[in-house]
Amino acid sequence: MGVQRIDVTATTTAPAGAVYALLRDGASWPDWSPIGSFELESPGEDGGESLGAMRVFRTGRITSRERIVELVPERRLSYVLVSGLAIKGYRADVDLTEGPDGTTIRWHSSFRAKVPGMGGIYRRALTMVLQRCADGLARAAAAAHAP
Template identity: 40%
Template sequence: MSSLAVTATSHSSAPAALVYAALLDAESWPAWTSYYEVQWELPAGVERPARVDDLRTIRSRLGRVCCRERIVELVPDQRFSYEQAAGLFASHRGSVDLARAPHGGTNITWSATYQHALPLLGTLRRRRLQVLVHDLASYANSIVSRKS
């Protein structure tokens, strides 16, 4: 089984709090990712912010479950970390780190590690992660534009 570590970066003119909020807002993900649906798995009638150990299910445009992820670390406006609970990879852990950029806005670094048996996935994972981080930055920028 091979291991793969991938890092992608982007910049948003939005403050870190807005970018962080987009990561936690499962309903916004279809607006800025290729995923059809991202849902937090909470008991019926429970509405609260995401917490460590919460699960979310991610579905593709074809409606099938891509994966289930568990939140492993939440540092408001700085870090969002998760690990795969079920899905394509034997192990997958990711973190989105947010840092104030020297000239304003937020620098976004999305890192992920994968354990899998398919060696050709490296290039695809690198491209996919770069698209995700770019789309997150663009989405946050669009919110800033709408508010101004």
């Protein structure tokens, strides 16, 4: 079973700091993404949603548990899927690149399907979800940063 890769982007007029603040705040995700609800299952090393935090996102009947594995202020948030989907080795990196006109959000991930032949199906579905997340994050950051 091959590694599946997803790579989506969105741009916003907001600075990277505003985008990063929303990304770090799991409670804001249901406002700007297709995620239905958020719960902090366990805090990270420095409390709250810091490195090592376990975050639970629910959408319909799907409950995914994700651990924050990398944080670079105003530049990157990375997480791994611990449970919730029939995939393994899932890691997502959300990279922020600030330019003169705003910030580019690059949300990219990789994984392997647990069930042979299902990788492409998961990749297509997750690509749509992650694009909606990136686009929603871009809109929310722009709105939060609007004069």
